[in-house]
Amino acid sequence: MPKSPVSTPHHRQPDRRAALAQYRSRANDYDRELALFEPLRREAIGHLNLSRGATVLDVGCGTGLSFALLDDAVGRKGRIVGIEQCPEMMDKARERVAAQGWRHVSLIQAPAETARLDALADAALFHFTHDVLRCPEAIANILRHLKPGARVVATGLQWAPLWAWPVNLFVLGAALYSVTTMDGLGQPWSGLADQLGAVDVDNSWMMGGIYMATGTWRGAE
Numbered sequence: 001m002p003k004s005p006v007s008t009p010h011h012r013q014p015d016r017r018a019a020l021a022q023y024r025s026r027a028n029d030y031d032r033e034l035a036l037f038e039p040l041r042r043e044a045i046g047h048l049n050l051s052r053g054a055t056v057l058d059v060g061c062g063t064g065l066s067f068a069l070l071d072d073a074v075g076r077k078g079r080i081v082g083i084e085q086c087p088e089m090m091d092k093a094r095e096r097v098a099a100q101g102w103r104h105v106s107l108i109q110a111p112a113e114t115a116r117l118d119a120l121a122d123a124a125l126f127h128f129t130h131d132v133l134r135c136p137e138a139i140a141n142i143l144r145h146l147k148p149g150a151r152v153v154a155t156g157l158q159w160a161p162l163w164a165w166p167v168n169l170f171v172l173g174a175a176l177y178s179v180t181t182m183d184g185l186g187q188p189w190s191g192l193a194d195q196l197g198a199v200d201v202d203n204s205w206m207m208g209g210i211y212m213a214t215g216t217w218r219g220a221e
């Protein structure tokens with residue numbers, strides 16, 4: 001993954017300007033770079049337990065690499081809502097939707113923390129969206145748009161155990177290239193767990209260098 005023309009400054013909190021610059025520079029090559037992670041994407045989407053006709057949010061959808069698998073799960077009577085703040089990544093997502101003639105995919109170009117959605121969804125996917133997960137307002141805004149009982153799945157990079165230090169070299173390189181804060185890389189799902197109440201975390205991917213967190217939104221108290 002690493003080879004960025006942009007060196008990303010690192011912050012204690014996600015930095016929107018830096019993230020926009022990071023993904024502007026990656027938009028053209030993004031799909032090729034992520035091809036290796038297709039099995040992870042497939043498993044993550046499987047954990048959403050989607051049924052035909054369901055509505056699913058793809059948070060930080062990027063170029064729309066998850067849309068085909070989400071479409072397989074929800075069918076044409078379902079709905080996929082992609083939320084993405086980077087115009088260049090969103091342009092790729094739009095091209096994908098147009099090329100496939102997907103009329104059941106809606107795209108919202110906005111930060112996850114302020115995106116306005118016109119529906120309540122059955123599930124939400126956060127696939128490789130560390131910056132979004134470090135922003136409590138973004139998580140809260142997404143959860144506000146879920147039905148009670150909705151499934152939530154998050155995946156991404158995390159620090160592996162110390163003995164797996166070569167994995168951590170990869171995590172460091174990939175993180176420098178794809179997130180704007182290293183904060184929380186020990187437990188990237190912790191903010192989601194705080195708001196959901198609990199998540200199950202599978203650390204078996206890439207010797208612990210990738211997590212898969214799954215949980216259920218019980219509804220606002």
Ligand SMILES: C[S@@+](CC[C@H](N)C(=O)[O-])C[C@H]1O[C@@H](n2cnc3c(N)ncnc32)[C@H](O)[C@@H]1O
Nearest residue numbers: 023060061062084085086089111112127128131
């Ligand atoms: C590593 S990419 C993942 C894209 C996609 N989820 C995938 O699995 O291929 C992270 C994406 O999150 C987007 N992003 C980062 N912060 C965001 C925010 N606050 N709101 C919406 N999108 C955001 C980036 O622009 C980028 O497209």
